[in-house]
């Protein structure tokens with residue numbers, strides 16, 4: 001990185017004053033002879049700021065950039081994440097961060113907008129761990145639907161909702177259907193839409209139970225948000241099920257579809273239901289996996305992210321070809 005030249009000491013003094021007092025701003029322009037370069041070199045910057053502007057990522061964009069994008073694309077990816085515990089090692093924001101980062105990667109390969117709306121999702125069964133924030137399905141549905149109405153007003157027409165947290169699946173399906181039934185917009189769920197483009201080699205056979213904050217998810221976080229995973233803190237969880245669920249667990253592990261369906265209908269539910277299947281009641285670390293999350297690697301995460309991103313790009317490009325922009 002090339003460091004800009006230090007400004008004239010007088011300019012630095014004036015700029016320091018600007019931070020404390022907006023009324024001093026005219027002084028900045030009165031500092032005769034100070035070039036624009038010198039002024040920007042001395043501009044105070046938040047020492048915690050690390051991000052760089054990402055193309056097509058709505059929070060980073062100016063309105064003229066959004067206007068220019070609308071001339072090229074009518075598609076928006078909306079990640080639907082969560083703020084919930086992710087074991088001893090994963091950040092609370094995992095589901096928001098990972099789905100948003102994936103959406104940004106997709107938008108670098110095919111021209112679409114990425115518009116995150118909310119950080120929390122529907123996570124009532126994680127509330128036993130501090131930090132989790134849960135919103136009702138009704139609240140999520142209302143907020144996302146109203147956000148889509150704003151985007152429709154600007155001219156966006158196609159919405160790709162990206163479910164970053166399995167607990168949002170039913171809510172996202174409902175939002176997608178509402179957009180299709182009640183507005184001029186057209187919506188799909190991106191994970192489902194891109195599934196046929198995933199390579200067969202990645203659709204593995206029976207795998208170890210590794211559902212939440214386990215090896216798979218932690219690997220994805222290690223790749224997408226490397227500074228936020230505390231792998232040293234990870235350890236294998238002690239899993240405790242109610243006796244009747246424990247009894248059918250071997251059939252679930254063997255992939256029996258009926259056993260899996262009835263097991264999942266009861267497992268991972270809020271403490272208030274009395275089912276004794278909230279994460280605090282089933283796992284001591286918050287991870288719901290029979291594997292040790294310490295085995296997670298950035299390389300595994302990269303392979304999973306790459307497989308998803310390329311399948312999503314293929315779907316989006318196919319949709320662009322099937323229905324060119326501007327079709328009424």
Ligand SMILES: [Zn+2]
Pocket residue numbers: 086094095164165212213217
């Ligand atoms: Zn998660």
